[in-house]
Amino acid sequence: MPWYFAVAERDHEIQDPTRSEKIRDLGRLLRLGPDSRVLDVACGKAGPALVLAAEFGCSILGVERAPEFVAAGRERIAAAHLAGRIEIVEGDARAYPLEPESWDAALCLGASFVYDDLDGTLAALAPAVRSGGFVAVGEPYWREWPLPTEVEDEGWVTLPETVARFEAAGLALVGLIAASEDDWDRYESYHWRALEEWLAANPDDPDAPGIRERHEQGRDHYLRFQRRLLGWAIFVGRKS
Ligand SMILES: C[S@@+](CC[C@H](N)C(=O)[O-])C[C@H]1O[C@@H](n2cnc3c(N)ncnc32)[C@H](O)[C@@H]1O
Numbered sequence: 001m002p003w004y005f006a007v008a009e010r011d012h013e014i015q016d017p018t019r020s021e022k023i024r025d026l027g028r029l030l031r032l033g034p035d036s037r038v039l040d041v042a043c044g045k046a047g048p049a050l051v052l053a054a055e056f057g058c059s060i061l062g063v064e065r066a067p068e069f070v071a072a073g074r075e076r077i078a079a080a081h082l083a084g085r086i087e088i089v090e091g092d093a094r095a096y097p098l099e100p101e102s103w104d105a106a107l108c109l110g111a112s113f114v115y116d117d118l119d120g121t122l123a124a125l126a127p128a129v130r131s132g133g134f135v136a137v138g139e140p141y142w143r144e145w146p147l148p149t150e151v152e153d154e155g156w157v158t159l160p161e162t163v164a165r166f167e168a169a170g171l172a173l174v175g176l177i178a179a180s181e182d183d184w185d186r187y188e189s190y191h192w193r194a195l196e197e198w199l200a201a202n203p204d205d206p207d208a209p210g211i212r213e214r215h216e217q218g219r220d221h222y223l224r225f226q227r228r229l230l231g232w233a234i235f236v237g238r239k240s
Pocket of ligand 1: 013014015016041042043044045046047048063064065066069091092093094108109110111114
């Protein structure tokens with residue numbers, strides 16, 4: 001059986017509710033240029049890395065665990081003639097050694113679970129960037145608190161509390177690039193289309209019922225409450 005996310009995210013250029021234009025905004029906030037060295041934790045298919053390297057000429061090292069995404073990312077890097085700028089290391093990013101003060105910027109977009117949660121991510125990445133460097137984390141947040149009783153708390157916090165976590169990690173918030181409703185709808189829609197197409201093409205696959213159940217539950221949660229209650233943003237912190 002293909003891994004659920006390899007099917008669900010096969011059409012995503014960027015595997016998060018954002019878009020290229022906003023990733024370029026991120027690069028400007030990070031003051032990226034040809035001399036910048038960027039670490040991209042859980043880089044997926046290198047969507048953000050391709051945008052940043054093409055626009056700013058920076059060097060990016062991505063660490064990604066899923067072999068499907070590593071292969072797709074490497075193909076995209078070669079097609080964009082950016083192999084001299086972007087490298088992907090395949091493996092568990094949590095185990096990747098982080099030399100202190102060695103990066104101009106460290107990104108973790110949509111993958112704070114790599115270091116358990118946001119606090120763990122900031123604790124891991126803040127020491128790895130130089131003084132005056134940046135840590136950027138793409139993270140969901142609840143738009144309302146407390147949550148309605150029928151909504152399960154999935155461990156995220158509110159926007160002010162997310163910002164407080166950056167400050168507690170010694171990072172001054174210098175940027176917020178939030179997902180719009182359109183960004184969310186596109187991100188979710190690409191999942192639904194890819195999953196419906198896969199299910200139509202593989203009706204007899206023994207895993208089809210499980211994939212359909214997960215897909216329909218995800219779509220139902222999105223439509224019933226996540227679309228209204230769940231925000232997502234790239235938070236940019238500067239290390240003093
Ligand atoms: C939501 S996607 C985001 C990908 C990319 N940052 C982007 O914005 O396009 C999360 C990624 O985390 C990767 N991932 C999950 N656990 C990982 C780990 N321990 N080490 C490296 N990558 C991991 C997944 O394979 C997936 O590519």
